[in-house]
Amino acid sequence: MYQLESVSQTYVRRGNTVHALDNCSLTIPENDFVAIVGPSGSGKTTLLSVLGGMLSPTSGNVELDGVSLYGLSLEERASLRNRRIGFVFQTFNLVPWLTARENVQIPMMLSKVPAKEQQERALELLERVGLADRTDHRPAELSQGQQQRVALARTLANNPEIILADEPTGNLDPETRKQAMNFLREFHEDGRTIVMVTHDKETASYAQRSIQLVNGVPQELAHRNAA
């Protein structure tokens, strides 16, 4: 699925050059569930941005199913994200003035799915994450755990093959954290490829494998299964 070859990403901040990714080579096969771990500033989010087609690396090549991701135009990458990649964010990133159902409809709206089909699919997904009775609530009227479940439902809106998750449990209490991770595990069992950035070892343990980034260099960690 993903093939990264000698990918480097450097930033210049206050006159200093920072190597967020340093000659990083990585393969993520189809239906993998990989956790990217590492301390703050180790390049985890940069790697996620590169995988999402949102940050062109300074050097190196990123391929998705044999196609160079950054050989595509901006519009083509936006379309690819919309069709094939779902995102989960730490702060959920729901649009505050839209209802739960409308938030789930956004990716379908962007891919011009007919309105009726959008609504039916959104209700079906909200039901799947246990929020069938909260479809017309706005984010402010939902708990943190419920908001993350709306975000998870939104992730599945266009039935993506890949889910990129950025600290998906960072804002959740232990109980809702477990609930969110069980959903991600379910999505993986559906056949999706999941790349998850996390600080939390317990969250990382839900993945099939973990990769630690140290100064922008990936290192495979010994696998430890989730409870």
Add this chain to the structure above:
Amino acid sequence: MKLRHLILKEVWQRPTPMLTSLIAVTLGVMALVAIQNITIYSEDRINSDMESLGANVLVMPPEVTLQDYYAADLHGRTMPEEYVTRLALAQLPGVQNLAPKLCVETTVNSREVTLTGILPKNEFQKKSAWQGLGMLTNAVGSDRGCCATPATLDADNSPESLAHTRTIQELGERELILGSDVAAQLNAKVGKKLTLFDEKFNVIAVLPATGTIDDSRMFAHLHSVQDLSGAGPVVNVIEIMACCDDAAGDLISDLSAELPETRVITIAQVVETQVAVNGLMSRLSWVFFAILLLVAAASIASVMYANVTERRKEIGTLMALGATRGFVTSLFLGKALLLGIMGGIGGFIAGTILAIVLGPSLLGIQVSPIPQLFLIGILSATAVALAASYLPARRAAGLDPCLVFNDA
């Protein structure tokens, strides 16, 4: 859900930031609509006043000086009637009607009266038929489209129309129209026969009182007066009804060039002043409009920039979910379009109401909505809103979608 749903929902849920801009746009359009509306109806009123005055340009023999507008034909000097034909054939822009007159003194029932010869409009039509010309079959000059409002001279063909338009459609050779005072003095009514120059004339109309010298006159066909008085084919004056703008502009020089042997007099001061006031109001309305729309543009740009900054994370999320730059641009320009349309409609309604309220009280004119101002208002407001939002929209579309991530 579609793009427009997203725009409407955001505006509906968070209307406050847009209110200032909306008010500014509305005020700009309102100022334009109100002032233009009053100006246009004021011009109509002036035209109507001119029409009721009957004529606003006089062509007279060169040695005559104008002492009294309503007595301009009582000086005893004459000029050839042929001048009327020359003027009619010249088809000068702005000339709406020609009314040649010849005044003679005569006696009726031992009373001295002034008999005024007038040329009915059907005489112009006869002339055009003789000469194979079609140009005079309509009201003279009115087919040239020179006036802001079309002349309504043909609306009333009754003899009484002479009282307010100073022209008449038809008048027989032995027919007579009496002013109100002379009719009372002679105890004459419609249908009565009166003897003038030893000829019997049939009274076909008695004019309503106008408060002018016309009340003490008798009117007969110009050619009858010429024949019976022995004056020959001459007239004392040619009254011209002209459009205000033209009367204040090139028409006088055009008339002088056409008839250099005559003296052309206009009530130019009145016309010029009224036209100038209208022109000033009209120009001022555009100045107010421009200033207020500039304020609105600044307000819109400022609010839009703030909106982009405030919604960075939301925009980044949309881009991460697959929104293109075009979609994000449309999101903001769509909002601007909505603002322009709402401001345009609101401004038109408020401006029209203001004009309807102020028109009668300030200028004594009745005002109605003008659809063209609706179009101008809405198009200008929309164009300004879109132009002011263009850069903020481009900035939004250029945001880095990576900012959606936690530590970005």
